[in-house]
Amino acid sequence: MAYESALSYFTAGMDSLPGDSWQNQYDLALSLHIEGAEAAYMSTDFKRAESLTRVVLKKARTVLDMIRVYEIIIQTCYAQNMFKEAIDAASKILKQLGIYLPKKTGKIPIMLGMLRTGFVLHRKNTDDLYNLPQMTDPLKLAAMRILMSVTISLYKSIRNVFPSIAFKMVILSVKYGNSYLSPFAYTLYGLILGSFGKIGPGYRYDRFALDLFHKFNSEKVDTKIYSIFSGLIKRWRHHLKESLDPLLEACQTGLETGDLLNAASIVRLYCHNLFFIGTDLKTLEKETAKYGEILMKLKQESPLRNVILIRQTASNLTGASEERTILIGESFNEETMLPDLIESNDKDAIIGLYFLKAMLC
Incomplete structure (x- = not known):
């Protein structure tokens, strides 16, 4: 309700603007439209958010004026399982900031990225990284924000490109200084190191990321x-x-x-x-039902799919489904959902679906 009320107030403000506001009251018009778009997203009125972001992209004078709008676009696309659109939007604004997401996927680009990042970090311990000066370049800060925003869409759909986010954010932090976004970069970097079997170094970078987070708080x-x-x-x-x-x-x-x-x-x-x-299966069914309702209210479709998938698996394990290894029931129907997962390229959910089916066999 709070966000819906905020949206109504911002809408009233926009309706009160004179026809030449974008020429003569630019800052006010920009602020009202951006805040209105964010309130629309937060109240899950995605069509309204899209409408307002289009206006800002058409009227914005500088690339920095568009950053928050692109963050909203990326978040709105993700909420609707539009991962490709989220990534395309991020790529478009990142190009204007001099940052390019890799077009090729596979292990070789990842290994090259790890080598490049390792070279930048060479001979720098965590104390050195902690004491780096603060990042002040507004364009680099903007790039960090967009990279962070698109991370989860890449993780869900193009995992071989996902590590490049960590590499780019870490390199930007080392070259241009730390910001409140740098702890996120090192957290991702530690996760990637661990996923390649480097558990010790990965965990150390993640502990460092927490220390750096407390510095910026x-x-x-x-x-x-x-x-x-x-x-x-x-x-x-x-x-x-x-x-x-x-x-x-x-x-x-x-x-x-x-x-x-x-x-x-x-x-x-x-x-x-x-x-x-x-967890006890009855408890698991109850918990996944409760949190599934929360996700439905937030209109966050991608995580909702994963949660109802787990709930249906729990239901199958209790014997509530006629076919133990087929995930069809009150919560989830693999026959109707799988085509949607494939169409949206939700690889995370697709992997989860087949993994859980294998467990049921």
Whole structure:
């Protein structure tokens, strides 16, 4: 309700603008349209958000004036499973900032990126990185924001390009200084190192990322960092059960600060971890039903798919489904959902679907 009320106020403000406001009251017109677009996104009125962002992109005078708009576009696309559109939007604005996402996918570009990043970090310990000067270049800061925004869309659909985000953000931080976004960069970098078997170095970079986060103490990246650390990294050294409470805390922070995208992602991780620690199936069904309703209200379709997939798996395991290995029931229908997953290129959900089916065999 709060965001819907905010949208109505911003709409009233825009309606009151004179016809020449973009010429003579540019800052006011820009602010009202951007804030209105964000309020529309937060209240899940995606059509209204799209309409307002189109106006800003048409009227904006500088590339920096378009950054927040592109963040909203990326988030709105992700919420609707439009991963390609989110990535295309990010690529378009990043080109204007002198940053290019790789066109080729595969292990070779990833290994080259790791080598390049390792070279930049060569002979720099975490104390050196912690004490780097603060990033002040507005264009580099803008690039960092867009790179962070598009991360989850790449992770969901083009995972071989996803590591390039970490490499680019780390290199920007080393070359141009730290910002409140740098902890997110090092968290991703640690995750990638760990995924290549370098658990020790990966975990050290993630602990460093938390230290750097506390230095800046920005709520803008709080949910993002803890979703990755608690949901994906902490398990390297601790029991998966220890991730549950931190994930719920990070989710609450995301909801309070308006980071709906990452709050929704955390809900998915929380339900995923509940499943893999062997939670009682009836409890698991109840929890996934509760959090599925939250995701439906937020209109976050991609994590919702993962959560209802887990719920249906729990239902199958209790014997509620006639066919144990076929995920068709009250929560999920693989025959109708799989084509949608393929069409939206939601590889994360597709992998999850077949992994869970294999477990049911």
